[in-house]
Amino acid sequence: MAEFALKVIQEQIAEAIHAPKCHRCGCLHKTVEALADTQAGQSELAPVLAEAKSVFTTKEYDCLGCAVCYPAIAANAFSEAYPETAAGLDLCPTEETEERSGWPPLSGDYFVLRYRAPVAVCTLNSPQIASELRDLAPEGLCIVGTLHTENLGIERIIRNVNANPNLRFLIICGQDTRQRIGHLPGQSLASLFANGVDERSRVIGAQGKRPVLKNVSADEVTAFRQNTELIELVDEERPSVIAHQITRCASQNPGAAAGSASHTGIETVLVDEAKPLVLDPKGYFVVYPESRRGTLVLEHYTNKGVLDAVLEGHTAGALYQAAISRKLISRLDHASYLGRELARAEQSLKEGTPYVQDRAPEPDQARASSVSSCECPEGSCQ
Numbered sequence: 001m002a003e004f005a006l007k008v009i010q011e012q013i014a015e016a017i018h019a020p021k022c023h024r025c026g027c028l029h030k031t032v033e034a035l036a037d038t039q040a041g042q043s044e045l046a047p048v049l050a051e052a053k054s055v056f057t058t059k060e061y062d063c064l065g066c067a068v069c070y071p072a073i074a075a076n077a078f079s080e081a082y083p084e085t086a087a088g089l090d091l092c093p094t095e096e097t098e099e100r101s102g103w104p105p106l107s108g109d110y111f112v113l114r115y116r117a118p119v120a121v122c123t124l125n126s127p128q129i130a131s132e133l134r135d136l137a138p139e140g141l142c143i144v145g146t147l148h149t150e151n152l153g154i155e156r157i158i159r160n161v162n163a164n165p166n167l168r169f170l171i172i173c174g175q176d177t178r179q180r181i182g183h184l185p186g187q188s189l190a191s192l193f194a195n196g197v198d199e200r201s202r203v204i205g206a207q208g209k210r211p212v213l214k215n216v217s218a219d220e221v222t223a224f225r226q227n228t229e230l231i232e233l234v235d236e237e238r239p240s241v242i243a244h245q246i247t248r249c250a251s252q253n254p255g256a257a258a259g260s261a262s263h264t265g266i267e268t269v270l271v272d273e274a275k276p277l278v279l280d281p282k283g284y285f286v287v288y289p290e291s292r293r294g295t296l297v298l299e300h301y302t303n304k305g306v307l308d309a310v311l312e313g314h315t316a317g318a319l320y321q322a323a324i325s326r327k328l329i330s331r332l333d334h335a336s337y338l339g340r341e342l343a344r345a346e347q348s349l350k351e352g353t354p355y356v357q358d359r360a361p362e363p364d365q366a367r368a369s370s371v372s373s374c375e376c377p378e379g380s381c382q
């Protein structure tokens with residue numbers, strides 16, 4: 001048994017040595033370091049482990065989630081031959097990831113759409129579905145991403161979901177990672193919801209290789225299970241079907257969860273009414289659509305009422321970019337006013353409806369008085 005296992009380990013580590021992608025992968029680093037740390041099989045394994053260490057480069061990812069993972073097969077063979085020794089080894093890259101401020105606190109392979117939406121979607125080992133759902137952007141979708149590992153990956157989901165009390169549903173869909181060694185993160189995630197973790201932080205009932213959540217507390221696991229409802233759609237790969245479930249969940253949104261175990265403290269600020277704009281020293285704009293030519297026109301005047309530029313184009317974006325690149329604007333509030341007016345003018349051009357430039361709020365008196373007499377036309381001075 002041990003002899004066969006050691007041969008498998010030698011072969012698999014040799015495969016990883018010949019695969020450049022493994023040189024920078026946490027799976028190979030962790031497995032080789034763990035195996036080199038034990039006396040079991042050392043006389044046979046020492047040469048191949050030393051060679052593996054010699055090809056290590058800086059770790060770029062914890063696990064690439066490959067369909068066949070050589071170090072994982074080696075680790076599995078070792079566990080079968082030396083179960084007691086293996087129980088005390090860290091054969092997977094399960095280091096804690098550093099949190100950053102803001103949300104989501106942990107990086108990962110995901111797309112964020114709307115912070116306050118209630119649904120997270122995990123497409124397991126199907127990245128294409130994540131991209132398609134991002135493009136569909138169904139109402140209610142907050143975040144969508146993949147999951148490749150049954151420990152670090154699930155920990156990241158727990159911490160990112162707990163950090164956003166608006167998230168009340170987690171849909172798992174797509175293909176679970178079915179390797180020869182079997183990470184099975186989808187099955188592990190479903191087991192976590194169904195059974196929780198034991199006293200050693202192992203997900204009860206999980207069939208993955210190492211479903212141990214050592215970087216999240218019991219309180220975090222409890223909050224995750226209590227505040228989030230799991231919708232199991234494993235093997236479902238049709239974006240339209242998943243989008244329908246997202247919309248259905250959104251219609252049943254119970255609102256933000258109270259008492260999350262952790263969250264980033266991002267709060268919604270209710271803002272006051274707009275304050276009066278301050279006069280832009282660069283001057284002011286007159287905006288209008290010219291329907292005969294099918295264009296938008298932007299005239300720029302100095303604060304003495306002297307025209308110094310006329311821009312013409314077909315879209316709001318083209319015109320405000322041209323105004324910015326020509327340095328015709330110097331204040332952010334003026335820029336936002338201009339963007340809004342150009343968008344309204346573009347809409348009116350498209351729909352053939354009348355456009356009247358919005359009267360800007362009166363310029364700040366103190367600033368205005370510091371500028372020699374303003375001769376702007378009525379309703380166009382900003």
Ligand code: SF4
Pocket residue numbers: 016019021022023025026027028063064065066068069070071072
């Ligand atoms: S997951 Fe396994 S096979 Fe894939 S790069 Fe990492 S070590 Fe290599």
